[in-house]
Amino acid sequence: MGSTLAEKVWESHLVRRQEGEPDLVYVDLHLVHEVTSPQAFDGLRLAGRTVRRPGLTIATEDHNVPTEAIDQPIADETSRIQVETLRGNCAEFGVRLHPMGDREQGIVHVIGPQLGLTQPGMTVVCGDSHTSTHGAFGALAFGIGTSEVEHVLATQTLSLRPFKTMAVTVTGRLRSGVTAKDIILAVIAQIGTAGGQGHVIEYRGPAVTALSMEARMTVCNMSIEAGARAGMIAPDETTFEFLRGKPHAPADFDSAVEYWRTLRTDEDAAFDTEVVLDADQLTPFVTWGTNPGQGAELDSAIPDPASFADPAERVSAEKALAYMGLTAGTPLREVAVDTVFLGSCTNGRIEDLRAAAAVLRGRQVSDGVRMLVVPGSMRVKEQAEAEGLDRVFAEAGAQWRSAGCSMCLGMNPDQLAPGERSASTSNRNFEGRQGKGGRTHLVSPLVAAATAVRGTLSAPSDLED
Amino acid sequence: MQAFRTHTGRIAPLRRSNVDTDQIIPAVYLKRVARTGFEDGLFSSWRAAEPDFVLNRPEYAGATVLVAGPDFGTGSSREHAVWALLDYGFRVVVSSRYADIFRGNSLKAGLLTALVDQPVVERLWALADSDPTMSVTVDLVEQVITAGGEQAAFDIDSYSRWRLLEGLDDISLTEQHEAAITAFESSRAAWLPATTTPS
16 A cells, blocks of 8 residues: 655654654754743753754744834843843854844744745654644644754654544635635634644645645645644645745755655555545635634624534534624624734735735725734745835735734734734634734635725625725 | 652543633743743633633632543643643643644643543543542553542553653653664755755
């Protein structure tokens, strides 16, 4: 029997296998940021250890950084200390760092791919659950905790049990106005937040191979929201063209491509679990609850908790509606928002900004709605400004910011106030995620832009010409 | 890591499913650079907003075994969620389903996450409701939970169990395989990217 893509990458990184023990797996790229690393560096110091492979390690500042006045010191003292701690640790242990203000700074999952450091067939880890983003390149990429960050810093390996494999096949073709974000929100609504537990998901099928690299990253990014350890897409011409000419692309590009072409699931390979979704039937998707599985078509209404057969889901839906301040039966299109957030490692890349700008061009953000546009990296910001997108956003009345995680998790000053409601292109609608008491609806960049114009959850097709 | 063999304590029944790591500890508490002192962040939103939240109820004060609904620890990879539970005084979490990263983190940091069938969770909740002072014993050697004269087995993989029983730290274990790591490194393709110098 053949192997899946995930199994091939795993086997090719096997340092040691012993019956009754986890595998020891080599890590090709370790991404580091300020939040989950300080205690790991402390651990190294306490034990007198060094970073084994600084050359396979790269750090940036993203979670805490303000997105305004970035030439000033960070006003919040605990945030500033955390960022300064990362700077000290990188200097002490010889790790390359892209600090705030640097041209290469940005969200860790945006800068890896744009530098060409994320390549097919690699193992990529980071102390951040959205490391699954990098699987869009056919890499096996997953989030780890701080103990494991320390383990990778010290040994460049991880001690792990092999993951199970799941195929999510998306058949058909996306209709205009329907995006990668709608695919992944629909997948999570279908299989649930625990549906992918213990698995690596491989996304395949014509609707997936038709996606750009940016869109593939959006899909893989939210694999963790389905409970999966990682998401992957087999590399193809789209992948190779994206990587060609990137700063860290292999010098002998053709030889690398020859190897990358072998990174496919064999015809006779078997997945532990298989799921099928029809892209032809998909319409814009939004969440109504407090976990990413609580989503529905924008065309529908807030569901009645009583309609859930599973008692745990029913209770969860009741709690979610109470927290969200929503009533069952209300059409989703009538839900009014205070804030629109465009950004994050899910939807903060250039293509996302272009899509939203195309909707906003010549239109105005609705009165009383605040729209934040936060590019995923300083390079994305630079590119957007070269294309004049910053002016489109500014003329529409949106705020144009600098790069960082920003309102996705509100560790910097970009937060929702208690009771405030957002349409957000980020990845988590958990209670208080974007600020204490804040209410989040996850949406695509197109829905975010249309919602900003109308003030209620909307698709571009709802806008008048 | 502190070794774990057996623990006896009282139950805090957390009757919620899908408890995500943002609820266990909100991001604002993650700005700290120390590894201890996260107890104030544990379930801080629920503790502040809900007077009858289980950790606000005096009869459950001092409980050390958290019994939670399915899908505990979903979301972020923040190990701070485990530290916050330990710092608050919990030694064991019992649930019928955990998010993968959370469970991995817990077993590396010395918090026992016992996996049981949902009916066991329901029985423990009922026992804790009827008698909050009742003790439960979680025995990792025998892999059983004993409470109110009842016994239930729990699941944990044998390797993690061994590490917890011995209090072993993963890095020291891996360092014993230094030769295998070095051998693997010498076989890696030369064109793989390095962060130090663009090729």
